[in-house]
Amino acid sequence: MPTPNFDRVARFYDPLSQLVFGTTLLQAQCAALAEGLPAGAPRVLFIGGGSGEVLPKLVALRPMAEVLYLEASAAMLAQAQARVRELPGGVARRISFRHGSETSLRANEQFDAVVAFFLFDLFPEPELAAMLNHLRRHTHAGTQWLVADFTPPQRWWQRGLHWLMYTFFGLTAGVRGRRLPNIAAAMATLGLAPRWQQHWRGGLVEASVYGAPLSPKQ
Numbered sequence: 001m002p003t004p005n006f007d008r009v010a011r012f013y014d015p016l017s018q019l020v021f022g023t024t025l026l027q028a029q030c031a032a033l034a035e036g037l038p039a040g041a042p043r044v045l046f047i048g049g050g051s052g053e054v055l056p057k058l059v060a061l062r063p064m065a066e067v068l069y070l071e072a073s074a075a076m077l078a079q080a081q082a083r084v085r086e087l088p089g090g091v092a093r094r095i096s097f098r099h100g101s102e103t104s105l106r107a108n109e110q111f112d113a114v115v116a117f118f119l120f121d122l123f124p125e126p127e128l129a130a131m132l133n134h135l136r137r138h139t140h141a142g143t144q145w146l147v148a149d150f151t152p153p154q155r156w157w158q159r160g161l162h163w164l165m166y167t168f169f170g171l172t173a174g175v176r177g178r179r180l181p182n183i184a185a186a187m188a189t190l191g192l193a194p195r196w197q198q199h200w201r202g203g204l205v206e207a208s209v210y211g212a213p214l215s216p217k218q
Contacts, residue, residue, distance in 0.1 A: 003072040003101040004122050004175045006050065010075035014051055020161075024200045028148040028207040029054040029117045035196050036146040036209035037062050042112035045070065045138065047102060048119035052080025058115075059091045067095045068109070074099055102134045109138050117148040122169075125181040129189065136190050145192060145210035151203055152180050158204055184208075 006013060017025055033054065037044070041064035049055070049069060058067065071077040077099055084092045098104055114135060120128055139145075153159040162180065169175040184194065192210040199206050 006073040007075040032207040045111040046115040
């Protein structure tokens, strides 16, 4: 199945997001990065990061990280590359940009962290499971999975907002899902458990760091 493509909405996606959510989505992403990025110079896969709004935060936290920025929208990818060119120093040399999806990863590429922000909600559960299984081939036992996304709606206004988002992005970006997949259950099938979580907007937005379950001594 083709990957959703946000080329048509790339120019106004960030302003629209800020209009609806303010800084909440960015706060969730920044919190996940601060909590979950491995120390030192990790190899980081940032998949589906859109315009790269949070990239400056990532490189500020881990200036020695080797980052592969993988994005299916060429227009979004161009915006992310422009953001990096504006950063001081030589951090841009440590970020590789690639147009594509998880299937564009090379067989020998392995990562210490997988960053996926507001990506998993785009897919029906069978497609999300296939994506996660593909990504797992490029991780190891200690890989940290940093996820920020929406949670199942509990209130009427949250249900209405979810319906609007899926309808709008279904028409403009080819998003095939019509309701939020169970992200935690999908991660559990990989043997991954949440090590840290934080919520915003009455539980509407959740940031998580997943990893292999810790032993009792840890």
